[in-house]
Amino acid sequence: MSSVLTASTQGSESAVRSAPALSCRDVRVSFRDQEVVCGVNLELDAGHWLGIIGPNGAGKSTLLRSIVGLADYSGAIALGDGRVPGAADIALVPQSPIMPKGMTVAEYVLLGRTAHLGWLARESRADREIASSVLHRLELTAFADRFVSTLSGGEAQQVVVARALAQQCPVLLLDEPTSALDLGHQVSVLELVDDLRRTEGLSVLAAMHDLSAAARFADRLILIDHGRIVAEGRPAAVLQPDLLSAVYGTPLTVQPIDGELVVLPEPRRRTKPPKEAP
Amino acid sequence: MADASLPTTALTDADAAHSAVRRAFGMSIGAAVVGVVVLVAVGLFSATSGAAGLPVKGVLGALFDWVPLIGVDSSLSTTQENILFEIRLPRLVLGMLVGGSLGVAGASYQGVFRNPLADPYLLGVSAGAGFGAVLALGFGLDLSWGPFDTVPAAAFAGALVAVLASMAIARGGGASPATLLLGGVAMAALFSAAQTYAIQQLNETRAREVLSWLFGQLNTTGWKQVGLLLPYVVVCGVVLFIHRRHLDVLRVGDDEARSLGLDPARSRLVVIVAASLLTAAAVSVSGLIAFVGLVVPHIVRLLISHSYRVIVPLSALVGAAFLAFVDIGARTLLAPSELPVGVITAFVGAPFFAVVLWRDRWSTT
Numbered sequence: 001m002s003s004v005l006t007a008s009t010q011g012s013e014s015a016v017r018s019a020p021a022l023s024c025r026d027v028r029v030s031f032r033d034q035e036v037v038c039g040v041n042l043e044l045d046a047g048h049w050l051g052i053i054g055p056n057g058a059g060k061s062t063l064l065r066s067i068v069g070l071a072d073y074s075g076a077i078a079l080g081d082g083r084v085p086g087a088a089d090i091a092l093v094p095q096s097p098i099m100p101k102g103m104t105v106a107e108y109v110l111l112g113r114t115a116h117l118g119w120l121a122r123e124s125r126a127d128r129e130i131a132s133s134v135l136h137r138l139e140l141t142a143f144a145d146r147f148v149s150t151l152s153g154g155e156a157q158q159v160v161v162a163r164a165l166a167q168q169c170p171v172l173l174l175d176e177p178t179s180a181l182d183l184g185h186q187v188s189v190l191e192l193v194d195d196l197r198r199t200e201g202l203s204v205l206a207a208m209h210d211l212s213a214a215a216r217f218a219d220r221l222i223l224i225d226h227g228r229i230v231a232e233g234r235p236a237a238v239l240q241p242d243l244l245s246a247v248y249g250t251p252l253t254v255q256p257i258d259g260e261l262v263v264l265p266e267p268r269r270r271t272k273p274p275k276e277a278p
Numbered sequence: 279m280a281d282a283s284l285p286t287t288a289l290t291d292a293d294a295a296h297s298a299v300r301r302a303f304g305m306s307i308g309a310a311v312v313g314v315v316v317l318v319a320v321g322l323f324s325a326t327s328g329a330a331g332l333p334v335k336g337v338l339g340a341l342f343d344w345v346p347l348i349g350v351d352s353s354l355s356t357t358q359e360n361i362l363f364e365i366r367l368p369r370l371v372l373g374m375l376v377g378g379s380l381g382v383a384g385a386s387y388q389g390v391f392r393n394p395l396a397d398p399y400l401l402g403v404s405a406g407a408g409f410g411a412v413l414a415l416g417f418g419l420d421l422s423w424g425p426f427d428t429v430p431a432a433a434f435a436g437a438l439v440a441v442l443a444s445m446a447i448a449r450g451g452g453a454s455p456a457t458l459l460l461g462g463v464a465m466a467a468l469f470s471a472a473q474t475y476a477i478q479q480l481n482e483t484r485a486r487e488v489l490s491w492l493f494g495q496l497n498t499t500g501w502k503q504v505g506l507l508l509p510y511v512v513v514c515g516v517v518l519f520i521h522r523r524h525l526d527v528l529r530v531g532d533d534e535a536r537s538l539g540l541d542p543a544r545s546r547l548v549v550i551v552a553a554s555l556l557t558a559a560a561v562s563v564s565g566l567i568a569f570v571g572l573v574v575p576h577i578v579r580l581l582i583s584h585s586y587r588v589i590v591p592l593s594a595l596v597g598a599a600f601l602a603f604v605d606i607g608a609r610t611l612l613a614p615s616e617l618p619v620g621v622i623t624a625f626v627g628a629p630f631f632a633v634v635l636w637r638d639r640w641s642t643t
Contacts, residue, residue: 068537087539094537100529102584106295106302107526114527115539121523128299135295144298167538 019080021046021171021203022067022090027075029062029227036062037073038227044171046080049197049204051218053211053238055248059227060207061095064175067205068092085171087115091164095175097156099148105159106144109134112166134166138192154185161192165200172196174206178213186210190217211252211263215239223247235261309582313595317374320603324370327606329613330361337362368498372563373605373619374598375507376496377570379515379560381597384571385578385589386518386553389525390546391455394579398557398571401462401550402440405469407561408492410436412473415488416480429491430506430562437558440465445550454532455546494567494620496605503563510559517552518590521545525586567620569627570597576634 020043029037037059044050052060066073068090079085091112100108112134113127135141140162143151148159157177164172174193178186194217197204208214214221214235221238223231225247231238239261244252251266326332336354340362343350354362383398391400399405413419414432426434447461448454477485498504524545527535532542557571574597578589601619604626608619 065533070533070536087537090537092534092537094534098529098531098534100584102579103526103529104298104302106298107585108530110299110302111527111530111538114535117523120520129296131302132292132296132299135298136292141291141295141298144295145301163538 019046020044021048021080022085022205023076023078023080024063024067025076025078027063027066027073027077029059029066029071029073036227037066039075040224040227040229042222042229042232044203044205045219046170046203047197047201048219049194049206049217051214051221051235052205052207052224053209053214053221054224058224060224061175062227063224064092064173064205064207068173079171087167087169089169090171090173091167091169093157093160093164093172093174093177095177095179097160099151099156101147101149103148104145105140105148105151105162106131106135108148108159109140109162109166112163112168115167130168131166134162138162138165153180154182154189157181157185157189158192161189161196165196170201171203171205174204174208176207176209179209186213193217211239211244212261215261215263239263309588309592310595313592313599317595317599317602320599320606321370321374324373324602324606325362325366327610328366330358332358332362332366364500365498368501368504369496369605369609370602371501372498372504372507373496373602375504375511376560376564376567377574377601378594378598379507379511379556380567380571380601381574381593381595382515382518382590383553383557383560384597385575385586385593386521386525386549387571388575389522389528389586389589390549390553391459392528392531393455393459394576395572396459397569398553399466399566400459401444401554402465402469403437403554403557403561404566405466405473406440407433407437407558408566409440409469409473409476410434411491411565412476412480412488415491416476416484426506430503433565434558434562436469437554437561440469441550441554441558458546458550490618491565492620493618494565494623495608495616495618496564496601507559507563510556514552514556514559515594518549518556521549521552522586522590524549525590529586565618565620567601568624569631570601570623573627573631573634574600576631580634580637 022044024040024042027037027040028035040059040063042050052063054060062071065071067077067085069086077084079089083089109131110123110127113123113131116127117123135144138158138161140158143155143159148156151159157180160177172193177193178189181189190213193204193206196202206218208218218235220233221231221235222229223238223243230247231240231243239254241252241254244254244263245266253264253266255262255264322334322337325337326334332354336358339350340354340359342348344363380398384396387396387398387400388394390396410432411429413436414429419428419432444458444461444465447464448458477488480488524540527538527540528542528545530538535542575589575593577596578592582588582592601623604622605619607622608617611617
């Protein structure tokens with residue numbers, strides 16, 4: 001693997017096993033007078049994938065936003081060494097990234113170096129090498145000169161992951177990164193991130209809509225409802241049909257298929273059998 | 279052979295990635311060279327055209343002679359040299375500085391507000407400066423201070439008051455680009471109203487004087503105006519040049535910019551203050567020259583690049599060349615009387631802008 005990419009993550013491997021890459025203690029976020037994140041505690045172990053699931057409006061995105069400093073919060077958010085995370089520590093892959101008109105993929109990936117530049121804001125040779133090795137690593141070289149605004153949804157999300165990777169942060173935050181993608185691209189983006197987690201030692205914290213994908217990719221899951229954690233643990237422990245049905249407000253079933261958990265809406269019970277066409 | 283070919287393709291792919299990254303945000307050297315050549319050509323054209331026709335060779339000779347350690351016989355008479363150094367060149371240099379300032383300030387405003395329709399007068403600079411100038415020209419308000427004559431001083435003060443008021447209003451609404459813009463609209467409306475009322479109170483001669491200032495003109499008395507503007511051009515120009523990458527980061531929106539490690543509010547404040555100071559200084563010596571700050575960044579964007587790393591410096595070159603060129607027309611078209619240069623920039627700028635918008639509509643749909 002490219003040595004440039006692994007450089008920043010050596011710390012997480014050599015760190016004491018017990019120190020989490022990221023921890024939240026009693027994190028609360030309020031808008032106006034309403035509390036939308038109500039005292040969340042979580043620990044993201046280095047090199048692991050922690051999935052945050054829950055219905056729309058449960059506070060997943062707000063929690064992620066407070067972790068990257070986009071929302072005011074009370075409580076403590078800290079890295080393994082106790083520091084408050086900055087843009088050189090946590091990279092965000094946003095839910096619907098803005099793709100500026102007339103900006104090439106290479107330029108977009110270079111934006112990932114922002115936190116590492118001096119006050120003159122000039123990229124050094126090393127910054128450019130990091131960006132080009134990321135493009136090479138993600139097999140995006142053929143796209144490098146294309147305008148980001150002309151990419152398809154799947155290509156665009158890969159480019160956003162590339163920018164996050166160029167940020168060289170040990171922690172990657174994904175905010176429902178695949179909600180705009182078709183099934184095939186959903187899987188390929190998540191597989192890419194999972195691959196990077198294993199090869200580059202990244203820690204991943206991801207808000208996820210697709211519960212089956214959450215079961216497949218995350219080591220641990222946190223289920224949030226109304227700003228509170230209602231369940232936490234390994235996917236098999238959290239993905240309980242009764243619990244999910246109550247939280248999501250619709251009957252759901254969880255079925256193991258080929259050794260993986262698949263969450264499905266329960267088949268609708270029809271009151272009248274459909275009439276067959278004559 | 280399959281094994282042998284694998285590393286080769288990997289290498290070329292890495293090389294291709296690397297060269298793509300090198301191209302990214304690259305200040306197009308070719309464009310910069312063309313810009314400088316055009317600027318010099320416009321300068322020479324301007325220096326040699328006018329009622330007293332100066333020969334190109336003589337002008338070049340005099341210029342080289344002026345450079346220390348180079349002695350060239352200029353072949354210009356003393357009168358001709360006086361015309362060149364005390365009339366033509368000050369006006370030419372002032373035109374270039376004002377045009378470059380408006381170009382850079384316009385580019386910066388467009389970046390900060392993420393709005394291609396933003397121009398340097400957006401936050402009420404024009405209305406504030408206009409009101410100040412009306413007070414000074416029409417009512418004899420005396421703000422002269424040190425080397426600053428009363429009209430530039432009053433215009434500068436008015437421009438700053440309007441911008442600061444816009445920013446103060448927006449702070450109350452949490453200074454997002456949209457609130458800032460609305461604050462600017464409110465202040466511009468207020469100062470325009472005050473200015474219109476003040477002009478109505480003037481007699482005809484004074485009103486004409488005020489109106490011709492409002493249309494913008496490059497009248498010089500020796501090198502004085504250049505001396506007044508130059509410090510602002512240097513300081514604000516350097517600040518904006520350094521912040522041009524910030525403008526590229528802001529293109530992905532405030533939230534993403536922050537997650538990438540930029541403080542959007544801070545960058546925006548620095549850029550707005552620098553661009554507004556630069557605009558206020560330019561307006562105070564030249565009046566309100568329309569469309570340069572709006573059109574010039576668009577020309578660069580259309581022809582060269584959407585990256586502010588390219589747009590900001592090239593807008594300085596193109597703005598300087600554009601205004602210097604247009605001013606030749608202002609001086610000579612109706613000679614011996616003069617057209618306000620702002621009228622010509624608007625005449626050239628408005629149709630051009632219509633074409634830009636038209637093209638843009640075609641390309642996006």
